[in-house]
Amino acid sequence: MAPRIVLLVTSPRLPAGLLSADAWDALRSAKAVFTGADSAQASAIRRSGVNVTVLPADTATEVLLSTADGATTVWLAAPDGDPALTRRLGFRLAKEPRLADIELLHGSWDPPGGRLLDVVSTMDVLRSPGGCPWDAEQDHESLLPYLVEETYEVIDAVHSGDKSHLREELGDLLLQVVFHARMAEDDPDDETRFTIDDVSGDLVAKLIRRHPHVFSDAKVDSADQSLDNWEAIKAEEKPHRESSMDGVAMAQPALPLAAKLQSRASRAGVTASPEATDADLALGAEMFALVAKARESGVDPELALRKYALAYAEAVRENEKTTS
Known part of the structure; x- marks a missing residue:
């Protein structure tokens, strides 16, 4: 009976050790668990009582293929999936298919929106010492022309009907949001500083608060009624406003x-x-x-x-x- 090699792939965007039940079953029942380099994931697995051995790249293929008949070996893959190793295994097994049975097992998956973490991480590198000099010199005022430009480019992309173009332009607009949030985080002595998590948390709280028909027991019968509720809740949140004109972006x-302005005045009956x-x-x-x-x-x-x-x-x- 051919040995079984389990290629365990995990998401780098989830906390180390947060794995599926199938992944833990495979790890605990395996004869040996190997990986190409030490990582937070490998450390978390070791803390659970499962030994993880680091194998040099030039010996990994032969060690995996020399496992005793019928035994299971787990290879803990790097975030990129270790393509070089899988190519070498595939090449050997194409010539000698009886050497081993290979199974791909996803121990965890990227959560929806997980790649947003990469955006935040990349911006952190760009703004940190040793990053991009141009990015480091920017402030909220200097970025405003780019924010306006990217907004109009999104509009152009929508009107073009080209979804791939829209996808790219939305990314450029997202960059502006992350950039401004990262700059706001830079001064630890500023009492008004905030982070991208603060921006995201405020947005989520606002969306839940202003959609009681979705997240609570309020009822609406139409999109218009939903909008009316939004405006009413918004007015309650901002009682300091003295005029229906307050809060309108006059720079647009x-x-x-x-x-x-006409819409605001109409709603106010003025x-x-x-x-x-x-x-x-x-x-x-x-x-x-x-x-x-x-x-x-x-x-x-x-x-x-x-x-x-x-x-x-x-x-x-x-x-x-x-x-x-």
Whole structure:
């Protein structure tokens, strides 16, 4: 009976020793457990009473294949799965399939969102001593142009319908969030410092708090009612606000700013018509009225103007082809 070699693969994004029941059964019943290098995972397994032996790369294949007939040997793989070793084993067994039976066993899996830990770790390296000089010099103000640019590139990607492009641009936008959070963490003497965990924790708490129909016993019958609940809870959270205009990002482009202000005023049941004392204000009033007309029709004025602008650009290109 051929020996059995179990290739045990584990996630580096979970605490060492947090393994499935099948993995622990294989480890405890194995004749021997080997690995290519000491690791936190190997140390955790040793603490459980299972011996783990480190084998040099040049002898690992022969040791695994020389296991006594019918015995089980476990190879604790590195985070990359030890591709060189598996290639050597596969090459030998392709020539002599009776040497051993190989089984791949996942002892743990990356949790959903596990790769976000890699983003945080990579940013830590970039901002730490010995990392990237440019990254180390940035502050919240210097990064703002990139945040705005990446946001618009995400919008472009959505409109393009290209999911691979959207995937890339969302990554660039995520970088901005992690970058700002890492900078906020840098000064240990700043009483207002925070970390990416604080950002994430605040967000989770807000989402749960503002979705009582999902996480509690509140009931909603429509998306509109869900939005109304969100706004009502938000108002309770921020009682210090004296106006429906408080909290609106006034630095955003004028068109979405106008739409947001109108939406806030409408929800508050307030109307206003500033006096147009000069030509600029008069023209602005006309454009403001167009934004109101778009909202009444259920049209996003920013997206409508953008759609027409893109169509205009394409029409100019076509005309240039016919006149050149």
